[in-house]
Amino acid sequence: MSKGALFIISGPSGTGKGTVCSELIRQGNVFLSVSATTRDRRLNEVDGETYHFLTKTEFEKLIADGEMLEWASYNGNYYGTPKAAVEKTLAEGRNVILEIEPQGAFIVKEKMPEATLIFILPPSMKVLRERLVTRGRETDEQIKERLDAAAWELEQAAKYNYIVENDDLAECVDEISAIMTSVVNMKNKVYKLFDELGKEV
Numbered sequence: 001m002s003k004g005a006l007f008i009i010s011g012p013s014g015t016g017k018g019t020v021c022s023e024l025i026r027q028g029n030v031f032l033s034v035s036a037t038t039r040d041r042r043l044n045e046v047d048g049e050t051y052h053f054l055t056k057t058e059f060e061k062l063i064a065d066g067e068m069l070e071w072a073s074y075n076g077n078y079y080g081t082p083k084a085a086v087e088k089t090l091a092e093g094r095n096v097i098l099e100i101e102p103q104g105a106f107i108v109k110e111k112m113p114e115a116t117l118i119f120i121l122p123p124s125m126k127v128l129r130e131r132l133v134t135r136g137r138e139t140d141e142q143i144k145e146r147l148d149a150a151a152w153e154l155e156q157a158a159k160y161n162y163i164v165e166n167d168d169l170a171e172c173v174d175e176i177s178a179i180m181t182s183v184v185n186m187k188n189k190v191y192k193l194f195d196e197l198g199k200e201v
């Protein structure tokens with residue numbers, strides 16, 4: 001059986017990554033990796049589903065034990081991708097999405113060059129701010145920190161394989177879905193060619 005494809009989705013906080021990923025999961029054969037974080041759990045977030053919410057000590061132990069595929073510090077908290085679940089899911093032939101920020105994305109790309117990096121842009125900074133305010137999850141201070149972080153994140157967009165704007169949600173989801181389908185089809189095509197050569201990829 002061929003391995004699943006790995007996709008990384010990044011973009012400034014509030015751009016709609018979580019919303020887009022939920023829709024991609026609802027539509028199809030793709031698994032969303034559950035990250036670990038040391039940030040506080042918000043009211044509607046479920047431990048083990050939204051994130052694995054850990055203490056700093058627990059998180060640092062996972063790093064020391066080599067159990068993180070990648071990790072990064074974002075606005076004073078650790079965020080990271082537990083390695084085992086991603087490797088297992090890919091080995092089962094299922095496609096995986098990591099919804100992570102760019103520092104982590106580049107670490108994964110170095111370790112797994114076959115990963116496809118997709119960056120989501122907001123239509124404007126005004127809309128980005130409005131989405132953060134409307135979401136109502138962060139304090140004014142935290143929103144400011146997230147908008148400050150957006151400048152560096154936007155600078156990284158050019159290093160991604162694809163850049164997609166999230167203006168109309170359905171259009172954005174369709175565009176990313178089409179990218180994913182195309183990548184999976186091409187990957188399968190390459191496997192088939194190797195098969196014809198009698199070689200393993």
Ligand code: ADP
Pocket residue numbers: 011012013014015016017018019020131132134135166167168169170
């Ligand atoms: P992120 O995961 O990138 O931080 P979210 O998915 O939490 O962003 O989205 C931030 C807010 O913007 C949420 O309230 C969400 O419902 C809203 N949102 C997401 N995409 C769109 C869109 N295309 N149009 C309007 N609002 C959107």
Ligand code: 5GP
Pocket residue numbers: 010011012013017035036039070071072074079080081099100101102103104105
């Ligand atoms: P939030 O606090 O809004 O859930 O996430 C803040 C930022 O951390 C977002 O840019 C999100 O993509 C990123 N993030 C979430 N999980 C991970 C992860 O496992 N690794 C890295 N590097 N970033 C993550």
